[in-house]
Amino acid sequence: MEFIDLKAQYKQIKASVDRRMQAVLDHAQFIMGPEIKELEDKLAAFTGSKHCISCASGTDALMLAMMALNIGAGDEVVTSPFTFIATAEMIALLGAKPVFVDICADNYNLDPELLARAITPRTKAIMPVSLYGQCADMDAINEVAGGIPVIEDAAQSFGAKYHGQMSCNLSTIGCTSFFPSKPLGCYGDGGACFTNDDVLATKMKQIRVHGQDRRYHHPVIGFNGRLDTLQAAVLLAKFDVFEQEIQQRERVATSYKKHFDAAVQTPRLRPYCTSVYAQYTIEVDHRDEVQDTLKSKGVPTAVHYPVPLHLQPAFAFLGQGVGAFPVSERAAQRVMSLPMHPYMPENEIEQVTAAVKECTQLSVTAAPGR
Known part of the structure; x- marks a missing residue:
């Protein structure tokens, strides 16, 4: 059983992927070829955003967004x-400081009630x-933010x-990732930023090509954050079947959810949200x-994520130990994808749910003091 079966997907869309990639090989515009603009136009229309700025990864997308905001x-x-x-x-x-806010227990996203402080x-x-594929409570977050810019990390x-x-x-x-395992993934790294702000869009387009607005003219500092044309070709083929x-x-x-029938805590969607289930x-x-x-x-499983960021050695300088963000810490000990x-x-879904129910029952009975 595959955790994420990219081979099955490729079999379904092989002709389209191969045709799209061959077109790039034929025209040989491997950097910023015509597929880049075609992809950006389609993704912008899909989200309803005015601008889509493709880039080399979801990580680069976050960097682009923050650099554009100085x-x-x-x-x-x-x-x-x-x-x-x-x-x-x-x-x-x-060089900025991450300031953490704990999450909601039901959807694992930032708790807007804790944001103001x-x-x-x-x-x-x-x-x-x-x-995990469900949006944070963006209306409440935007309201608390007031005039402070809000960047949605929409990688999942x-x-x-x-x-x-x-x-x-x-x-x-909004920033997203096209890492191969994402709901819309390429065959390598890729990402994109979305905005309705013309000034920010122009700046992000410049930053992703070393800060240039025309050849060898650099009004801002940037970096090499371009999406490869071959990856854009793959995404165009996949986008045809994305919905x-x-x-x-x-x-x-x-x-x-039906097969688990309340045996374990399954993903809980807010009534005004849908999810793309980047992870279940x-x-x-x-x-x-249990694992x-x-x-x-x-049955393969994964943990997203076993150590909250405030407990990672890289962020020890923030001085936030165990107990600083209890909801995140509890989730980190219990979540399993x-x-x-x-x-x-369907038969694999039944196999997974039956195995999970069986071994969770066994682990409860075998636990000390029970």
Whole structure:
């Protein structure tokens, strides 16, 4: 059983992927070829955003967004401690300070009720993370932010909806990733920024090509953050079936929930949200034992994420130890992601759920003092 079956997907769209890639090989415009603009136009239209700026990775997308907002030394950026390190890593890399706010227990996203107390005169941006495929509560976050720019880290939620609007078009700038395992993934690294602000769009386009506005003229400092044309070709082929695959992901998630029947804590969607289920993440007791048992039964699992960022050695300088963000710390000890992809057959879903229910029951009975 595959955790994410990219080979099954490729078999479905092989002709389109091969044709798209061959076209790039034929015209040989491997950097900023015509597929880049075609992709950006399609993704902008999909999200309802005015601008899409493709880039080399989701990590670069965060960097582009913050550089466009002139974030640097002495600034603070508020974000979640329960996410992949890239979110806070880019803040620190620019010389700014990540300021963490704990998450909501039901959707693992930044808790807007705790946000106001984290804002100081040095706050230059707020960066909520739309984790596991469901958007953070962007209306509440934008309201608390006031005039402070909000960057949605939508690396896992591209294609999800919030109050009928698309992820990546819910704030000042939306950033996403096209890492191969994402709901819309290329065959390498890739990412994009989205905005409705003409000035920010122009600046991000300059920053991704070493800060230039025309050849050998550099009004701002930038870096090499371009998306390869070959990756754009792959994304164009995949985008043709993306909405169908979102529906298939919802099918898998619905089937999981039905088979679990409250045996474990399954993903909980807010009524105004949809999810693209970048991961299908449940909570279990005695996770290590459960994972070992599932592995022996041929069921792969993963943990996203086992150590909150405030407890990572790289952020020890912030001085926030165990107990600083209890909801994030509890989630980090309990979350476990199960196989999830659009082409997952029903018999595999049944195999996974049966195995999980069996071994969670075994781990409870075997636990000391029970």
